[in-house]
Amino acid sequence: MQKLPIFLALLLVTAVSAELEPRDRLIVETLIKLERFDVSGNSKWEGAVNRYAKAVRGTEEHLDIVQKFSVKAECPALLEDILAKPQGPRAANSTKLILTLGSAELLDTALSEADEKQSTALLGLLGFIKHKESARLLEAYLSKAKNTALRKKAANALLQVGDESQKEFARKQLGNSTNSEGINAKVDIEALSKRKGDPIKGKAAYMKVCFACHKAGNIGIDYGPALTEIGSKLPKSELYLAIIDPNAGISFDYEGWTFQLSNGTSAAGIIQSEDQEEITLRMAGGLRQTLLKKDIKSREKMKTSLMPAGLHLALQEQELIDLIEFLASLKKT
Numbered sequence: 001m002q003k004l005p006i007f008l009a010l011l012l013v014t015a016v017s018a019e020l021e022p023r024d025r026l027i028v029e030t031l032i033k034l035e036r037f038d039v040s041g042n043s044k045w046e047g048a049v050n051r052y053a054k055a056v057r058g059t060e061e062h063l064d065i066v067q068k069f070s071v072k073a074e075c076p077a078l079l080e081d082i083l084a085k086p087q088g089p090r091a092a093n094s095t096k097l098i099l100t101l102g103s104a105e106l107l108d109t110a111l112s113e114a115d116e117k118q119s120t121a122l123l124g125l126l127g128f129i130k131h132k133e134s135a136r137l138l139e140a141y142l143s144k145a146k147n148t149a150l151r152k153k154a155a156n157a158l159l160q161v162g163d164e165s166q167k168e169f170a171r172k173q174l175g176n177s178t179n180s181e182g183i184n185a186k187v188d189i190e191a192l193s194k195r196k197g198d199p200i201k202g203k204a205a206y207m208k209v210c211f212a213c214h215k216a217g218n219i220g221i222d223y224g225p226a227l228t229e230i231g232s233k234l235p236k237s238e239l240y241l242a243i244i245d246p247n248a249g250i251s252f253d254y255e256g257w258t259f260q261l262s263n264g265t266s267a268a269g270i271i272q273s274e275d276q277e278e279i280t281l282r283m284a285g286g287l288r289q290t291l292l293k294k295d296i297k298s299r300e301k302m303k304t305s306l307m308p309a310g311l312h313l314a315l316q317e318q319e320l321i322d323l324i325e326f327l328a329s330l331k332k333t
Contacts, residue, residue, distance in 0.1 A: 020055040024048040028065070037068050057081070063093055066101075075103035079110060086121030092287055095125040095134075104133040111141055119150055127157025128212055128284045130268055135162040142173055152314045156209060159308040160284065167308065174313035189244070193236040195321050202326025205319045209311050213284055216330055221286045223270070224307060225251045231331040239324050246307035256302035257281075262295050270306065 027048040031039065039045035053071045056062045058081060066074045078094040085091060098106060111122055123141070126134040138158040145151045151173060158170040206216065213223040220227075234242070241248055258268045259279075267289055269281035279296070281289045284306075312320050 021051065024052045024055070028052045032068065037070070039069060060090065063090055063097065067097055070101060072101045072103060075101055075106055079106050082122070082125065083110070083114070083118055086118070086125065091121075091125055092128050095122075096129045096131065096287065099129065099131045099133045104137055108137055108140070111137070116147065116150065119147075120153055123150065123153045123157050124212060127160045128287065130161050130283065135166050138162065139166050139169065142170065153208075156311060156314040159310050160212075167310070171310050171313065174310065189237055189240045192240055192317075192321060192324070197318070197321035197323070197325030199322070199326040199329045201319070202322035202324070202329075205315055205323035206326055208319075209314055209323070213307065216327075221284075223282060223284050223286065225254055227327060227330055229330060229332040231328040236324055236328055239327050240320075243312050243320075243323075244309075246305040246309055246311075250305050254306070256304075256306040258300050258302060259291060259296050260298045261291070262297050267291060268302075268306075 027045060031037070031045060031049070036045075039049055049065070049069045049071060050073060053062060053065045053069070053074050054077075056065060057074070057077045062074070062077070062081075065071065066078065075098050078098055082091050082094050095107070098104070107122065107126070111119055114122060123138065126138050135158060138154050139162065142151060142154040142158060145154060155170040155174045159167050162170060206219075210216075210227070211220045214220050214225065214227045215222050216227040216230075230239070254270055256268060257271055258266060259281075260266050267281060269283040269289065272280045272282040272288070274280070277293055279291045279293065281291065283289060315323065
């Protein structure tokens, strides 16, 4: 039997719109109130949850229902939502949910069948999410991809979510993929600081390597320090250093923390808020995660910056110069 391309399969999955039955709503709302999220042993409840999830596809509620009840059957619908709006507010959370529910193969297949624009978006999303499966997918993609631009995107993403061996692999691949005009790890900051770039082209470079974690005005995601007035705060030489060696200085209130949890999993991010009962983490891609203190076995401040070293390797030399020119233009008015 011939295998359907994933995008045709996704269309078939979501082609039939489901009507929301009042009885299903009542069952689901009751289960939520009772916090009875494991419905695997009750076919009546499971059927109601599945029908309800199908009826609310494409909404924030859909994400909430799929997450609460672990509705793995809805992962293809989540992927369709991601591909339709990769920059949308649900894309990062949908990607994380697909990985959490054990459907990484959907993303793997999508990456192999998607066009360049869709692949770029998927690689960027995987680079937002600190998950062993996102790192595995990126490493596997980087091992076989032929497109130079996509290889750089995958390596850049792997630098953000991989372990040390995976990051080293990404750095080597970036080094292998740069041409004679590319830049290597040893950069003459003093010489580059004297060169003039194009801030308009630099904005495009910003979208490539900075957008996922920094805001400049209304552009980007609020995760790392805001760059809106960075040109008034740092000279070009320090802007270069901040990108090439992010561990040289970590901004106050942007220190990373790792948490080991009692269920054997871990979490990492910037502490957004903390009270006596819980801690809320801010993570790359605009994600938020709340940890109950009773579930935390240990916590440790990271010794290195959350911003991975080597991001400049994803750029050509002129792109880096243009990026710095753009950042230097962001000044207080």
